[in-house]
Amino acid sequence: xxxxxxxxxxxxxxxxxxxxxxxxxxxxxxxxxxxxxxxxxxxxxxxxxxxxxxxxxxxxxxxxxxxxxxxxxxxxxxxxxxxxxxxxxxxxxxxxxxxxxxxxxxxxxxx
Numbered sequence: 481x482x483x484x485x486x487x488x489x490x491x492x493x494x495x496x497x498x499x500x501x502x503x504x505x506x507x508x509x510x511x512x513x514x515x516x517x518x519x520x521x522x523x524x525x526x527x528x529x530x531x532x533x534x535x536x537x538x539x540x541x542x543x544x545x546x547x548x549x550x551x552x553x554x555x556x557x558x559x560x561x562x563x564x565x566x567x568x569x570x571x572x573x574x575x576x577x578x579x580x581x582x583x584x585x586x587x588x589x590x591x
Contacts, residue, residue, distance in 0.1 A: 487544040488537060488539070488540045488543075489535075489536050489538075489539025489566055489567060489568050490536070490568070491539065491568045492514070492569055492570075493514035493515050493517065494569060495535055495561075495562075496514075496528060496531050496532060497518065498571040499534075499535060500521050500526055500531065502559065502572070502573040503557055503573065504526065504531075506521060506526060535561060535571070538552050538554055539567075542563040542566075543563075547563075548563070548564075548565055548566045549563060549565060550563055551563070551572075558573055558574070
């Protein structure tokens with residue numbers, strides 16, 4: 481992460497939860513608040529402090545650009561980090577690509 485600035489954004493529990501679910505592929509039991517979800521992640525052995533530090537650094541890119549709201553693309557992690565009012569609020573990942581069935585592609589070429 482040498483390209484990450486020295487600026488740091490604050491990070492919400494929701495962002496940590498989404499990072500764990502969407503990037504680390506951890507499962508959080510349904511019905512938990514974001515705070516409770518972070519506790520569950522700790523119990524699963526997730527390094528929450530590291531996740532917070534990484535998100536804070538990536539969110540700091542927005543702050544270093546003298547902005548308080550924006551999105552940072554983090555290609556090596558396959559995610560986008562959303563910052564609102566100087567706080568990392570969520571982590572987004574692209575939806576999985578669905579390839580059409582081969583017979584449908586053949587039908588389209590024949591048409």
